[in-house]
Amino acid sequence: MGSSVVVVNGRLCKNPNDVTINDFLYKRFNVPGDTNNAQGANATLVDINQFPGVNTQGVAMVWVDFAPYGLNTPHLHPRGSEIFAVVEGTMYAGFVTSSYKLYDTILKKGDVIVFPQSLIHFQLNLGKTDALAYASFGSQNPGRVNVADSVFATTPHILDNVLTKGFQVDEMVIEQLRSQFSAENISVNTGRSILKLLSQT
Numbered sequence: 001m002g003s004s005v006v007v008v009n010g011r012l013c014k015n016p017n018d019v020t021i022n023d024f025l026y027k028r029f030n031v032p033g034d035t036n037n038a039q040g041a042n043a044t045l046v047d048i049n050q051f052p053g054v055n056t057q058g059v060a061m062v063w064v065d066f067a068p069y070g071l072n073t074p075h076l077h078p079r080g081s082e083i084f085a086v087v088e089g090t091m092y093a094g095f096v097t098s099s100y101k102l103y104d105t106i107l108k109k110g111d112v113i114v115f116p117q118s119l120i121h122f123q124l125n126l127g128k129t130d131a132l133a134y135a136s137f138g139s140q141n142p143g144r145v146n147v148a149d150s151v152f153a154t155t156p157h158i159l160d161n162v163l164t165k166g167f168q169v170d171e172m173v174i175e176q177l178r179s180q181f182s183a184e185n186i187s188v189n190t191g192r193s194i195l196k197l198l199s200q201t
Helices: 147-152 160-167 171-179 188-199
Strands: 041-046 060-066 071-076 082-088 091-096 102-107 112-115 120-125 131-137
Touching: 041 071, 060 071, 060 120, 071 147, 147 171, 160 171
Parallel strands: none
Antiparallel strands: 041 060, 060 131, 071 120, 082 112, 082 131, 091 102, 091 120
């Protein structure tokens, strides 16, 4: 009689007899991210995709590095709320509700803010020096959708008629906006989400 394979959340579960403490450890969370990019920020996510030990635990973490005046671009997490703590620096941060109300504030070292699940939020480093934040999620796979990428960097492109009417601008403006984004700017989770939606139509 062969051994059965157990899959949870799309991931293979290890035989309990083979589990060691190393299955519950992640040791690369102190490596700074590269902020030499258009936004001047880098989010290093430790979720089920990098750390199988969080599977079924409902938790994930992220280390966010900011260059001077760097921006963690407006984005949302479709599968988890976030609690965000400033370790170094001063930031402008906020989120927007489904009724389009903006809640924004200035965060300093030691301050903590909650971003509710699926709401658009952002953080901007206000300082002339690097900044650092840690955040945790109430999901082992919170996902991430960058707002601008999800509109202007899709594959294939959203029809011009949709964007020109939706934003009340002409095609030249849409093309200028598209030129600022590319497939390389889409996070893995964002790209998969968009492609999945497109394949369902």
